Amino acid sequence: MNKKGILIVVFLTALVFAFLFHNQPLGLNLLIFELFVVAMLLLLKQINLKGITSVIAFSSFLITAFATVAVYSFWTYFVHFIIFFLFLGTQIYPEVRSFLHAFVLFFNSSIYAPSKFVRKISDVRFKNKKMGLYLRRSRIFLLPLLVIIVFVIIYRNSNPVFDQMLINMGHFINKIMVAIFGSFDPLVFLTFFLGLLFSMIIFMQTPYFIGIENYSKKSDFFVRIRKRIRRKFSINALNNELKAGVFLFLILNLVLLVVNIIDIKWVWFNFEWSGQYLRQFVHEGTYLLIFSIILSVVLVLFFFRGNISFYNKNRFLKYLSYTWLLQNAVLAISVGIRNYWYIYYFSLAYKRIGVYMFLLLTIYCLYTVYIKVKSNKSNFYLLRQNAASLVIILVLSSVFNWDCIIARYNFNNYERSFVHLNFLSRLSSKALPYLDKSPEVLYQIDTIQKSKFPFDYRYMTPDEYIERIERKKEKFKTSWESKGVLSWNYPQYKAYKLLYEK
Secondary structure (H helix, E strand, O other): OOHHHHHHHHHHHHHHHHHHHOOOOOOHHHHHHHHHHHHHHHHOOOOOOOOHHHHHHHHHHHHHHHHHHHOOOHHHHHHHHHHHHHHHHHHHOOOOOOHHHHHHHHHHHHHHHHHHHHHHHHHOEEOOEEHHHHHHHHHHHHHHHHHHHHHHHHHHHHOHHHHHHHHHHHHHHHHHHHHHHOOOOOHHHHHHHHHHHHHHHHHOOOOOHHHHHHHHOOOOEOOOOOOOOOOOOOOOHHHHHHHHHHHHHHHHHHHHHHHHHHHHHHHHHOOOOOOOOOHHHHHHHHHHHHHHHHHHHHHHHHHOOOHHHHOOOOHHHHHHHHHHHHHHHHHHHHHHHHHHHHHHHHOOOHHHHHHHHHHHHHHHHHHHHHHHHHHOEOHHHHHHHHHHHHHHHHHHHHOOOHHHHHHHHHHHOOOOOOOOHHHHOOOOHHHHHHHOOOHHHHHHHHHHHHHHOOOOOOOOOHHHHHHHHHHHHHHHHHHHHOOOHHHOOHHHHHHHHHHHOO
């Protein structure tokens, strides 16, 4: 498509943006806008699904786009916008193999997009003259205009009569605008310009060729580069480093073996809860896991960073590294079981769900480090694989309505698990149908909770909980009934039907 065609698409997209989002909360409008953007990208032939990375990015973008309406949570929107940026990055250079590189490409393109837009506007001809000529001529009025504004501000603040005259003039202009446009909201211009900025970033894609050149040279394999240099160390240095690595991983494996045996015995098969808080029980294990994984990865990467990867006597060191990585995976499973007991006795919460997401990433990370050592893979391989796994985990986590899952699970398991009314009362309005309990049910739950969890800390009473949920319901009812079609979303629609259309 020619330059004028691209500019028309940019302005048209900005108009659609203003129409969909002016004075409208996010909802169905975002999905409509993004489907329109995809249609325009197809029209401009700017969607190219050459590599596996671009295919995953596009599929993830579509999944999370529909999830914003189907799930409607802050986390879903957060993940979706990240995926949207990655998708745009892959379209700048479809052959890109790493999501991190795709994000860098998107960031660079976003910086240059406005200047590219101005250049295209400048090249457009009006009365056989380029628009750039008119723009350059208009600059001579810019400085005088700024000086005039400064003096008007000074005179207005120093002269009350002049100030009142300006106020009256403003009212007069406002009446004229209302008479012409009715109840026209000037903020629509701000929405339009915001849409124009987004449109520039989306359609004015500018490849950063230096970056693309560097990324295209990256390899999944660790290549041995032989250099003839004057050695400043003993010829046995490599052998000594190998011995140090063997000693280090041998001792570390023995220490971690003791830790894993203790966890397997007391956490996996013989855990008994004696009425105490389990927060420290889980969090300490999680911190240990994070430190251990970072340490294990750094150590393995350090010892297999160079020639030792190709040393013909490195087999025993490799086996020790495999064992070290495997034991860290066992440690990850132990933390998962700790988290299971935490949920079993203290119900679901966001961070407890997040622990399992982290553990999945951790175990896959350990697997990729194992492949790197076994097959002499490069650090780029680690970066690419783990970035892809992070994207997939983020997408999967964004398609679940966690608030409703948490509310239903926690109330359904009140006979064995602690029901934290303070936390539950802060869940979003989507979960209100599952949070709205009768006084009789809440009093029954409270009786069981007090006998099973005799904690000293004062938690919310059933009466306080009922009062807060009632206020939350009233606020939600008013908010939903005032929403337009463009702000529609499925979870709140379903919640309203369950609460008020029984």
